[in-house]
Amino acid sequence: MKKEKKQHRLLSISTWVLILAIWYLVTNLGVVKSTLMPTPQRVWNTFIVVLNQGYNGIPFMKHFGMSMGRLLFAVVLAIVTAIPLGLLSGYFSRVQAVLDSLVNFYRPIPPMAYYVLLMFWMGIYEESKVMLLFLAAFAPIYISCSAAVGRIHHEYIHSAESLGANKYQIFFNIVLPACAPEIVVGIRTAVGVAYTTLVSAEMIAATSGIGWMVMDAYTYMKTDVAFVVIIIMGITGILLDAVVCKTGDKLVFWTDK
Template sequence: MKVKNKNKKQVLSMMTWVIILLIWWIVTNTGLIQSQLVPSPQKTWETFIEIAKNGYNGTSLLGQLGISFYRMFVALFFALFAGIPLGLLSGYFLTFQAIFDPIVQFYRPLPPLAYYTLLVLWLGIDETSKVTLLFLAAFAPIYVAGVSAVKQVKEDYILSGQSLGASKLQLFFTVIFPSCLPQIFTGIRTAVGVSYTTLIAAEMVAATSGIGWMVIDASRYLKSDVMFVGIIIMGITGILLDLGIKKIESLVIFWGGKE
């Protein structure tokens, strides 16, 4: 039954994209929408091939993507390194939560670009300010997921470990941490999405390279075909990132879905 539903979902998803592409082709090739506003699918494809071969503004397409992903992955590394331990500790010990939770809850609702100007003022316009911005954007979801995950660990699991003589350290690593992993991965997926959108916005505001900068630079010269190429690449790479995290999650949490 699950296989049948999965196949049905895949067919519906493919049909959705076929219909979108068909509508796109019709409205652009019949003159319903001006090509300056929305380029045709074939024009977008030709532009993609051109950028893939010759790059944009002296930098290859892989180079533009590499710059963007370098910024994001460096920030995510530090966000994971700090967010997971602090989130788990804050969920496990009220002292840690009392110290770190007010800070995270204060800046978490703020739009990242609202304090990006301050980061640029303090750290300059180079990579340090961008990586710091992405770190802050990614840290909050991971931290909150860690705190929430600890509080949702079933008490029966903890009592069973204690009855078997497990120490607090053993209890943490053998019971609490594995129980928290599913929710932590949910926080990581959220953090990747938030940091990616923040990255693109930051590159559009203050950058001279990256896939987000390519789109905003093309908009200044009304190159809608380049803009569409950049936006489509952003969407595809975002999907691939999420699929990659799902794959890692299925490997790490190998017991997921099993009773």
């Protein structure tokens, strides 16, 4: 197992070394125009400048902090509402009949389509962005929770009832632990969906944030800035996913790895 992990890590590192080498060669040898793809050296220098001097008069960490603040607030709001509603939906068919139809109606719609309505109703400031991210994150968590309850073996519940357990005990000792692994999967999916939606929303209607930085860089043909922000987005996405996975492993310790 350890040997496999080592090989996996080595392959991942080798892949990125190869990508960086190709990038370095095609840009430094002039195969691709610098206006379309800047050199790694130029991107690194731009990163240092943006980190030290900010972008458009705003410190970079303020842009990054605004984006992460929107994301965190919306995801936490989705978690505290979607988990109980999803579990109730899986447990009570009448609740499912009401909520499933609503979630399944808006879930396939691209978030940017109803973002227009949210901007009409709530303005172009933080409220509409947070609501957009909340709706994007809500559906995956709700569906995971509802489906997880449906997969619980009824024998477990019947056995607990026959031993005198009440509904409260059944929920916290059987239903919730059995659903926990799928809840973590739902949260992991929700964070990814909300993160991509966040960047799209900031590209359309924002004056700060990492998504806005990409759009502004595109407007003024600053490809080096665009590369810097895209790389930061990718690394941030990996770190967010790793945090959710590690937290899930710690909290749901009774499942097989």
